Amino acid sequence: MTTRGSVAETVLDAVGHTPLVRLRHVLPENAARVLVKLEGTNPTGSYKDRMARAIIDGARRRGDLAAGRRVVEFTGGSTGSSLAFVCAVTGHPLSLVTSDAFSPEKLRTMRAFGADLTVLPSEGGQITPDLFVRMRAEVDRIVADEGAYWTDQFRNTDALTGYAELGREILAQARTVDVFAAAVGTAGMLAGVAAVLRAAGGARVVALEPATSAVLTGGAVDAHRVEGTATGIVPPLLTRDTYDDARAIDEGAARALARRLAREEGVFVGTSSALNVAGALELAREVGPGRTVVTVAADTGLKYLAGDLFG
Template identity: 55%
Template sequence: MGGLDAIGNTPLVALDLGDQRGEVWVKVESANPTGSYKDRMALAMIEAAERDGRLQPGQTVVEYTGGSTGSSLAFVCAVKAYPLKIVSSDAFAVEKIRTMRAFGADVELIHSPGGITPQLIPAMVARARQIAEETGAFWTDQFNNTDMTDGYRRMGEEILEQVKTLDSFCAYVGTAGAFIGAARAIREKLPAVTRVAVEPAESAVLSGRAAGTHHIEGGGIGYWPPQLTRDDFDEVIAVPDAVAFAEARTAARRHGIFSGPSTGANLVAARQVAGRGQRVVTVQVDSGLKYLSGSLYA
């Protein structure tokens, strides 16, 4: 249906690592219509709810989001004619807020000048729940919605079609949907693949450390993602904010991979794993066009 048909089937490219051992391959998810792999999950959540009757024609949809999920939902809801109410925050890139509004979403912002704090995501969730209860809107509830995870299986299948074999899959964890969905699809065909979860060092909850404030959008939510279990990953790599930001800038200038800081974190972790002599696949989460007004490319 129109632009929705452009979701998925994104390229996979190899980076030139020079003399470094191993290989790093990058799934270029910025090729999706809103420049993010979140298009996959937004479409999956909406179409599953349509099929089983949870979402009725013309019903309002509501979600809490740092911006990429909201941009993708706004895109899908615009095409399918669903009003959309978004709860987000000024802690996230202004380009994402503007994109949601460009597609017609009603965006409510929670003030968080310090960045992505441990209190922010729970506050956004609570407000989205309140809106759903008061208005009867359909709440996609991305962290708990298994349709979201299923929506990323195709990404894993595409990786297998494109590279045939790999040693490790490495991805930043937010909702954990992309990580779980793609990794499960890959593991079904390649049971020996190592699954590496990536998180911010300043809020390394998966590593067993305390939640904290960080600036790598798209993850590091401050608590364990509801759908993620300890059986879903084999290793965790925590990447500091500054290192992720620097790697994102380097990737743009050296490899033409123009992205945000979560992709930078992915590339830091992927290089570390590739240094063991492995073929690693990671993900370009979204486009650097979403981050031009902030400090990343200032």
């Protein structure tokens, strides 16, 4: 990996090195400082670039992914964009299974990088557990018919390698982390960062989820619109020793916060990132001054302009 100020030998070396910024205007009184890692500065505007690079690199290194072999995955958007980016650079054709429940900007980005898309219909644009079951079935068909390599993002431990680097960057920038909080999709990011933070001194790790799909906190499991999170299962990468506790965040409050972050902090993010910040603000109020709470802005608000988030 290159460092800032040096020339990247390939665009893959431009993944990472993202800024960590302190929130000032949306912070409640008598709260801990809240730092947000702006992953929207990665090449495709998402932290999933870290995962995609690590997964493809790992498979190629082990010989599981031969030169020119097709890759396949089902995705809610950012994983697809990131895999399409990495596969474009490394020369692998890519099939992605997705849905009209996810932002059109993400689907167009996948196609822009050359991926072949299968777009499944959703129930009124909602993200439901059944949607992921149907997408997985289509992946199985492509693997059987075309001999494609399935990256299996929900179980692929190579992802932890990519996200460990994110954890090391956070430590180097923040110096001290008392609480780390982030929403769970595949849980690779939470697990990868948590391992680094705990090895360095035992930060509290809090898993977040939308209250409308609250598998971790024992609430209702229903449809929601927080892309990239809450697939209706406890993902295999989220072992119980990965996190200390979990909490559910109101989706409506997160959507309102996304607009505040843009207008008051200049932090332009989507719903899942705003949910992360909402959880971090709650925790900052609870732990109080003199502590540091860190979360991640998973991607950029540019991926959500076609919807009603900023309308």
